[in-house]
Amino acid sequence: MKIGVFTDSYRPYVSGVVRSIETFSRELRRLGHEIYLFAPHYPQTKGEKEVNVFRFPSFHTPFNPEFYIALPFPRRVVRYASGLGLDVIHVHSPFMLGQAGARLARSLDLPLVFTYHTLYDQYLHYAPLAGKLAKRGIIAYARNFCNRCDLVITPTGVIREMLFGYGVQKPVVAIPTGIYPERFRDGDPDFLNKNFGVPPDKRVLLFVGRIGKEKNLAFLMRAFALVSRQVDDAVLVLVGSGPEEAALRRMAYTLGVGDRVVFTGRLPPEVVAGAYAGAYLFAFPSVTETQGLVLVEAMAAGLPVVAQAAFGSLAMVQDGVTGYLCRGGEEEFAAKVLELLDDSDLHRRMAEAAAQWAWKLSAEKMALRLEKAYLALVHGDHDRLLQMGEEW
Structure with a gap:
């Protein structure tokens, strides 16, 4: 198949969405498909x-100078896409380039797929004047947009059910972004000591992700103070x-914990495995994740997880098996x-279970699931899509 992928963020920008697009594109190419990125x-x-890869003129946003907004002039989109012989258009945003991809799919009479990566209403703090009306508006x-598509992909079944609650009526299939588990098994356990001076006799509570309000890190800081x-x-x-x-x-x-908190800054993906290898457990307070890819990475590295019970964490963490899901405040988390x-045997059991669970979410397995969804869509097999929707 020839798949046109439209995204409002792509490399060199760093995000979970970009990671997802790159991972699925790589694996789909290995399966023999052609990927065209816009x-x-x-x-x-x-x-x-x-x-x-087709790039569009863009400008950076005032709230995040690293994030650029494309200007997908319709004629340029058509010019780029004409003659490619696309079979499917897959958009990863409901905004600028997502809208451009949707219009192109309609004009070419092609199936339209949308991956719902982001809980958009949870990021309104970046728009200072946004309120409850804005939240209702973004959900609507x-x-x-979902109801304009032929198929909606969600990273987890939890988000699938949420979309049905919003009133989405199109087929929705949960397909998490896969990882390469083997990459997180061979990290350097001395990485944090050698690069950031973390003493080797300390036990590290690790968080990996954007240092933004949506990650609920003030909550984690208060919980760590209790610990x-x-x-x-x-x-x-x-x-x-x-x-x-x-x-x-x-x-x-x-x-009073300033001397026990280390900020590493952003690390290249190829060295993050060292941070996981040097940690004792993974602490994840975010309540805005549709999946939480770092949860799977941490578990692949053999780390038990303590996370807030919300959205992606609910699907990725097996409570009491691969870690703990917390529904209360900082006291429960701590x-x-x-x-x-305090319990090394408990830690060992959860670490082993976490590593085993992560292997089920390999990039290869998830790409095969996405391929199956594409084929069902292209062949008009609506029943197969509905069946896939119930599988995860």
Whole structure:
């Protein structure tokens, strides 16, 4: 098949959406399919020779200078896409390039697939004047876009059910983004010590992700302060960058744990395995994830997880088996962390179960599932799509 992929973010921008697109594209190519990407232009990509990647003029946003918004002029979209012989159009956003892809699918009478990557209403804090009306509006917008599509992909069954609750009436199939588990089994356990001075005798509570409000990291900082009162050898390491870093640094010192919290900044994907390898458990307070790809990575590295019970975490973490899902406040979160710190046998059992679970979410297996959905859609097998929707 020839698949046209439209996305409002792509490399060199770093995000879970970009990771997902790159992973599925790589695996689909291995299965013999052709992928044509339509994405924003970034200053760093000027002059690069990219195969089957079509870039559009773009401008950076005021709330995030690293994020660029494309200007997909309709004639340019048609000019790029004409003659490609596309079989499916798959969009990864309901906005600029997603809308362009949807219009192209309609004009060419092609099946339209949309992956619902993001809980858009949970990011309205980046729009200072947004309120409840804006939240209802963005949910209605997302629902209407989903209902224009022939198939909606969600990273988890939890998000699938949420969309049905919003009023989405089209087939929805859960297909998580897969990982390469073997990449997270061979990290350097001394990485954090050698690069960030974390003493080797400390037990690391690790977070990996954007340092933004939507990740609920103030909650994690307060929970860690409670943990630190009970154990002397715990250190919190935050891997990532974002607008909340300065405020969180101040908060750490206010809570009296400033000397036990390490901010690494953003790390290249190829070295993040070292951070996982040097950790004792993975702490994930976010309540806005549709999947939480880092949860799967952490489990692949053999880390038990303590996470807030919301959306993606509910699907990725087996409560009491691969980690703990918390439904209360900082006290409960801290208590579950302390259970794992205090009971080495419990930690070992959960670590082993986590590693086994992660292998079920390999990139190859998830790409095969996406291929199956594409084929059912192209062949008009509506019953097969409905069956797939119930499988996850």
